[in-house]
Amino acid sequence: MSKTIETLKLGSPSPGTTRELKVHRYGIPGAGKKAYFQAALHSDEYPGLLVANHLIALLDAADDKGDITGEIVVVPVANPVGLGQQLLGQHVGRNEFSGGGNFNRSWPDLSDAVFERVEARLGPDDSENVALIRRALVEEVAAMEVKTEFDGLRKALLGLSISADMVFDLHCDNEALMHLYTSARHRDLAVELACDIAAPVALLEMDPGGAPFDEANSGVWWKLREKAGDEFPISTACFAVTVELRGRNDVYDELAHVDAAGLFRFLQRRGVIAGDPGVLPESQGEPTPLEGTDVIRSPGAGVLAYHKHLGDWVQAGETVAELIDLMADDPKQARTPITSKASGLFFARMNEKLVRQGAEICKVAGKEPLEHRKAGGLLES
Ligand SMILES: [Zn+2]
Incomplete structure (x- = not known):
C-alpha cells in the first residue's frame, strides 16, 4: 500500500478561520507517469465532488492490490474558499467574493520565468529537458507570492499539479452532455479520454485564452518549446483537460461510478495503473474546434x-x-x-x-x- 493523505492548511482570511485541502496520494513520485485530479474548482459544480469520492474508492482498491504503477494525486475538494460562499441561503460559486475574480481564469503563465531558469541548461535530449523543466516548474510555483487566501489556494493546487503528465480538472456545465476542453495539440489523448468517459463532445483549441487552470499546466510546455526553438527538443509533456461532468444537477451515484470507472480505465490505458482496461469504447462523436x-x-x-x-x-x-x-x-x-x-x-x-x-x-x-x-x-x- 502506497497511499498517504495530507492536509494542507490555507492562510487565514479572517480572525479565527482557516480552510484546508485534503490530498490523497498514491504510488511513488518519479516511479512512472503522474496523474492529477481536482474537483469543483468553480466550487458550485458538484458532480466532480461525487466522482472524486468514487474514484478514490477505486484507487484505494487498486492500491491494496499493488496496482498503482505511476503516481496519482487526487484533491477531492479543490476550492474550500468558494464552497464556503453562501449568500442568503444560496451557494454562490464561480467568482471569489473577495474580488479575486473567476476561480478558473487568470492562472499564472510560468513559461517566461521557467525559461530563464532553464535556458542555459537545455540540451539535445528531450527527456532530460522535460525533467529539468519539471524541476524548474516546481521551484517557480514554490516561489509564488501569496497575498490572499485565494493566492494560497492557487499556489497549493498548482504546486500539486504542475509536475504531472496528466491533469484532470473536473467541472460541469449548467445542463449539459458530458464534454471536455483541451488543447488541439493533444487530440489523440482527447479522443481516447472521450471514448473512455463516453463524451460525445470534445472541444479542441490551440489558444484557449482566459488562462484557465488546465492551460497553466499544459500551455507552459508549448510556450517553452516555441522559446527554445528547434535546437532543443521539448515535448508537450502535460495533457491537461477540463472535464465537464454534464450539468450541475447530475449528481448521482450511478453516474459518478460510471464516470470514475472511465477515468480509471484511461489511467490503465496510460500505464499509471496496472490491469486490462479492455477494448476502447466506441467514440460518441468526433472532436470539434472550440x-x-x-x-x-x-x-x-x-x-x-x-x-x-x-x-x-x-x-x-x-x-x-x-x-x-x-x-x-x-x-x-x-x-x-x-x-x-x-x-x-x-x-x-x-x-x-x-x-x-x-x-x-x-x-x-x-x-x-x-x-x-x-x-x-x-x-x-
Ligand atoms: Zn467550471
Whole structure:
C-alpha cells in the first residue's frame, strides 16, 4: 500500500478561520507517469465532488492490490474558499467574493520565468529537458507570492499539479452532455479520454485564452518549446483537460461510478495503473474546434422556451429557443426566435429560464470555425 493523505492548511482570511485541502496520494513520485485530479474548482459544480469520492474508492482498491504503477494525486475538494460562499441561503460559486475574480481564469503563465531558469541548461535530449523543466516548474510555483487566501489556494493546487503528465480538472456545465476542453495539440489523448468517459463532445483549441487552470499546466510546455526553438527538443509533456461532468444537477451515484470507472480505465490505458482496461469504447462523436461552438446569447430580457433538447442535432439558422417578452401588449408579438449560427450538436443550456439581455443561454458544437467567434477568448466571445 502506497497511499498517504495530507492536509494542507490555507492562510487565514479572517480572525479565527482557516480552510484546508485534503490530498490523497498514491504510488511513488518519479516511479512512472503522474496523474492529477481536482474537483469543483468553480466550487458550485458538484458532480466532480461525487466522482472524486468514487474514484478514490477505486484507487484505494487498486492500491491494496499493488496496482498503482505511476503516481496519482487526487484533491477531492479543490476550492474550500468558494464552497464556503453562501449568500442568503444560496451557494454562490464561480467568482471569489473577495474580488479575486473567476476561480478558473487568470492562472499564472510560468513559461517566461521557467525559461530563464532553464535556458542555459537545455540540451539535445528531450527527456532530460522535460525533467529539468519539471524541476524548474516546481521551484517557480514554490516561489509564488501569496497575498490572499485565494493566492494560497492557487499556489497549493498548482504546486500539486504542475509536475504531472496528466491533469484532470473536473467541472460541469449548467445542463449539459458530458464534454471536455483541451488543447488541439493533444487530440489523440482527447479522443481516447472521450471514448473512455463516453463524451460525445470534445472541444479542441490551440489558444484557449482566459488562462484557465488546465492551460497553466499544459500551455507552459508549448510556450517553452516555441522559446527554445528547434535546437532543443521539448515535448508537450502535460495533457491537461477540463472535464465537464454534464450539468450541475447530475449528481448521482450511478453516474459518478460510471464516470470514475472511465477515468480509471484511461489511467490503465496510460500505464499509471496496472490491469486490462479492455477494448476502447466506441467514440460518441468526433472532436470539434472550440471556435466552431456557437455560444448563443439572449437578445433581450424575458422567459425562454427551448425548442431543442440536449443531444439534438441543429442546423445553422434553426430556432433553438424563443424569447418571450413579458412586457409585450400582444402575446402574438411577444416571441423572438433565437437561432444557432452553427450546425452541430446542442450540448449545453442554462437551467434558469428567466434571462437577462446578453445572457449565455446554450451551446451548439459545430465542426466549422465561426466567423463571429474570436480565437483565444475561451467561450466568452
Ligand atoms: Zn467550471
